[in-house]
Amino acid sequence: MGSYSPAETAEKSGFSIDTLRYYEKIGLLSGIARNASGRRVFSDDDLSWLEMLRCLRGTGMPIAEMLRYSELARVPGTVAERLELLQAHDRRVEEQIALLREQQSRIKWKIGIYGSALTGACAAQRDEGDLAATGAVNGTAAATAGRG
Amino acid sequence: MGSYSPAETAEKSGFSIDTLRYYEKIGLLSGIARNASGRRVFSDDDLSWLEMLRCLRGTGMPIAEMLRYSELARVPGTVAERLELLQAHDRRVEEQIALLREQQSRIKWKIGIYGSALTGACAAQRDEGDLAATGAVNGTAAATAGRG
DNA sequence: CTCCCACCTGGAGTGCACTCCAGGTCAAAC
DNA sequence: GTTTGACCTGGAGTGCACTCCAGGTGGGAG
Incomplete structure (x- = not known):
């Protein structure tokens, strides 16, 4: 529904504008729309993808693995792989929390x-x-x- | 009681030998004994200090703050400051865990x-x-x- | 018309925490 | 006696994830 400028998106997502550009450049964000003058226009879907990325990054997933996940997410029929990836990560997060508590x-x-x-x-x-x-x-x- | 070679200390502490040297160089470790030929000899006290450092690093304390803590730890009568530092860190760890869970x-x-x-x-x-x-x-x- | 501001690009720079390397020493093993 | 291996030093290099910069564009305000 909504469309958001880079500044708004940065504010909503918690990533800096530079990071958003960087993520697009390396392929974590793809298909970001542009307006007539070439500026990025983010959608609600972009926002929720960014929210997901934030959870992954925030729980310590390396960029390289997020990249793999986002590549999978672009290909239909890869749900099993995505599931496996997230489950593996979830286990690491669990261990991470346990170690932190210890x-x-x-x-x-x-x-x-x-x-x-x-x-x-x-x-x-x-x-x-x-x-x-x-x-x-x-x-x-x-x-x-x-x-x- | 015990005394430990760099290799043993690395194994017991979980820090690499390079990291141990690095920590000594920057001042996180001080007063590490040397034998006649100039090699490091770690004591049980060194080990438990390293264990503490591991907890601090492992919970995300930056080196600079660990440095401050270890400087305080060398000065008698700074218990209040050390307490405050650890409490502040503990609160951050709590938040960190909460965010992780979320x-x-x-x-x-x-x-x-x-x-x-x-x-x-x-x-x-x-x-x-x-x-x-x-x-x-x-x-x-x-x-x-x-x-x- | 001019100014400003948010944005664009490619690419260089940064900060952190190590990690590696070259060249050297010493003690014990062979 | 020489070889080996663990260790030493100062300093350079690495990996990660950004972050900053110079130079440029386009649209709206004054």
Whole structure:
């Protein structure tokens, strides 16, 4: 229904105008309409394709793979391949989130260490450097002081 | 307690030897011991610091900020700053995960579309191109064929 | 008519985080 | 005694994904 200038599209899609041009150049966007004076005119379909691209990029899919996906998307009868590609990616995203959570919990644990160092600090604060992680647990702090 | 060669440290930490050298060069690692012939000898404390670095990098903290953190970690009495830095990062990680989940659900939705296209396909398979996202919903498919 | 602004193009430049390389050292294996 | 392999250094090179730039066009405002 709608048609959108490059600036509007950039705003709506979250990609910069330069990125939109770049995506068109490398083939992630094809069949973008032009008006009489050669300017790009984006459609609602372009917008939703861009939204999809944003999800893929935002979840860490490399450009090369997005390119493969968009090539598939241009060819009828490739639904199985597209499905497979997205499913594989979805699994990677799942792993990515799991790893993130794991690493985040390590960080939260460290935050807890610092938190109790601050509250219990008045009494306990010596020159502690940082007590590199397990250092705070296994008592190697003295040898550690000065690095963190 | 233990002491580790660069190769062992690379294996245990998950950073390449080159990255370890690089990290030492830019100041993320300081006070790494050397043996008589000038080779690096990593300690358990170094390992756990590396583990921390891995969590920070792995959750998307830029090198520059890790550098700031490691500088703080060398100075006693900076626990409050370190705490603040990690908390701010933790919030970003939370947002990152939320965004990832949101984008993932969009991808899963698309997977669902493809899934039902495949199962219900025998009857319904026309030249559909891709049905760019909402295209599959709002009926613009015909106009969309050939892009995806 | 002139100015400005949003846009166009091809191509060069950027930032980040490594990664690789050439040339050299040392200790242990053969 | 020489070969091997893991390591050292400074510095150059890489890959990715943009981002910027110079020079140019077309349409509407003043």
